[in-house]
Amino acid sequence: MSLDATPVSSENEPRRRGAVDYASARPAPEVRREDRGLPVLGRLLEFAADPVKLMRKQYETYGEVAPLKGALGETGLMLLGPDACEQALRNSDKAFANEPAWSKIVGPFFNGGLMLIDFDQHHAHRRIMQEAFTRDRLEAYSARMHSAIEQGLSTWTGGEDFKTYWALKQLTLDIAADIFMGGAEDTSRAEMDKVNKAFIACVQAAAGIVRGDVPFTRWGRGYKGRKVLEDFLRHYLPARRATKTDDIFSVLCHIVTEDGERFTDDDVVNHMIFLMMAAHDTSTITTSTMLQYLGQHPEWQERCRAESLALGPYPTLAELEGMVSLDLVMKEALRLRAPVPVLVRKTVKDTVVQGIRIPADTDCVVGVQFSHVMEDYWTDPETFDPDRFAEPRREDKSHRYAWEPFGGGVHKCIGLYFAGAEVKTIMHQLLRSWTWTVPADYVAPLDHHSLPFPKDGQPISFTPRQA
Numbered sequence: 001m002s003l004d005a006t007p008v009s010s011e012n013e014p015r016r017r018g019a020v021d022y023a024s025a026r027p028a029p030e031v032r033r034e035d036r037g038l039p040v041l042g043r044l045l046e047f048a049a050d051p052v053k054l055m056r057k058q059y060e061t062y063g064e065v066a067p068l069k070g071a072l073g074e075t076g077l078m079l080l081g082p083d084a085c086e087q088a089l090r091n092s093d094k095a096f097a098n099e100p101a102w103s104k105i106v107g108p109f110f111n112g113g114l115m116l117i118d119f120d121q122h123h124a125h126r127r128i129m130q131e132a133f134t135r136d137r138l139e140a141y142s143a144r145m146h147s148a149i150e151q152g153l154s155t156w157t158g159g160e161d162f163k164t165y166w167a168l169k170q171l172t173l174d175i176a177a178d179i180f181m182g183g184a185e186d187t188s189r190a191e192m193d194k195v196n197k198a199f200i201a202c203v204q205a206a207a208g209i210v211r212g213d214v215p216f217t218r219w220g221r222g223y224k225g226r227k228v229l230e231d232f233l234r235h236y237l238p239a240r241r242a243t244k245t246d247d248i249f250s251v252l253c254h255i256v257t258e259d260g261e262r263f264t265d266d267d268v269v270n271h272m273i274f275l276m277m278a279a280h281d282t283s284t285i286t287t288s289t290m291l292q293y294l295g296q297h298p299e300w301q302e303r304c305r306a307e308s309l310a311l312g313p314y315p316t317l318a319e320l321e322g323m324v325s326l327d328l329v330m331k332e333a334l335r336l337r338a339p340v341p342v343l344v345r346k347t348v349k350d351t352v353v354q355g356i357r358i359p360a361d362t363d364c365v366v367g368v369q370f371s372h373v374m375e376d377y378w379t380d381p382e383t384f385d386p387d388r389f390a391e392p393r394r395e396d397k398s399h400r401y402a403w404e405p406f407g408g409g410v411h412k413c414i415g416l417y418f419a420g421a422e423v424k425t426i427m428h429q430l431l432r433s434w435t436w437t438v439p440a441d442y443v444a445p446l447d448h449h450s451l452p453f454p455k456d457g458q459p460i461s462f463t464p465r466q467a
């Protein structure tokens, strides 16, 4: 898989750009009167309606470091363009922290997850978790995925208006149940459904307005969901500790680094809950975006299908990686609709980005999706054109952070190769068994309250290939 355009950098790497003394840097611009937004919500609704439109407006009005009125009158900063994003994500002076920023968005439901811990603790946990994503392990996960996907796809009905997004969401949940939890050998379908529901309640809690453990609210359901997940994992933990299997739950229980570091029971529970969240919606969104564009560009669908038909039904990881056209399509889908369009950080000390002072305790939004559509780096950025990632064009090389759907720096997605294997395996099976079309003028009505998903479930005309 050639998805890894920007290698994970070390926190100790010297800052390459914008290494400006704090005192001599300029202050961030003030928010203009007309940009204050609504009284309580600030510009949240504008963001939810169209994040790229808001980011572009901010960039054109204020530049790469743009003040933003958020909820409850708080002012943060938007970091826009690949240079500003790079500085925050590479974080060479350790000024940007994840936990205080992400926990404000996703609530307490994913506490202790790798993305929500910082600095030395993060470094130690990432070293251990890296062992769960080695090449050997990925090959094992990848081999195991085929049957879960085949089984899930066997229930697909197709039809004129087949709601592909919802079908994919169920499929990726089933894959997660198998690859992460070890399948249903010792758990009933009803129990797995309860776990899936609890997990969805935790994810949906992020969009809750009442932010407390209040019954009948999203957060109330999130707290209940977290408890169900914790009880479930703790119940099966002793068995996973006792026997080695090749699901991620068992792997996390058994990993020991060369230095003898390992996860405690609490760590395993926290990481499992976060990993399931990190893996699920992101892969679903990527696959559904690919389905949409391949439905609108039959020449690309045929190109990808030809690659799939040249392989057997159960390709190895190396064979999946060799699917060049599918790889280009996946990259283009991630560019056009980054499943995580913005990342958040909070400064824990004063720092400087692109010559602008950012004091400690500032909330920052890193505008990943905006870098993906800037005309400075991409030709005709709104157009679906996967060949832009192929030699000799390689537009993604116009800047190290022009394409950053997996983030960058020490928190760069640890599951990007896993995601590549999962998405490509699903696409491979779909290409072999189905054809589909999407009207050229279809524009997915995206909901941006959490990660961007098509509110209409993305109805697609789906037909079995043999027919």
Ligand code: HEM
Pocket: 098, 114, 115, 116, 126, 275, 278, 279, 280, 282, 283, 286, 338, 339, 340, 343, 344, 405, 406, 407, 408, 410, 411, 412, 413, 414, 415, 416, 418, 419
């Ligand atoms: C297309 C699919 C995916 C996309 C676009 C994606 C995107 C991202 C991004 C942008 C981050 C960085 C967050 C930040 O810096 O604040 C991240 C982190 C993370 N992702 Fe993914 N992800 C995907 C799939 C997965 C999968 C399949 C897994 C697990 C199997 C996973 C596990 C993680 C973890 C554990 C982190 C936290 C890493 C750290 O903080 O060190 N992701 N992901």
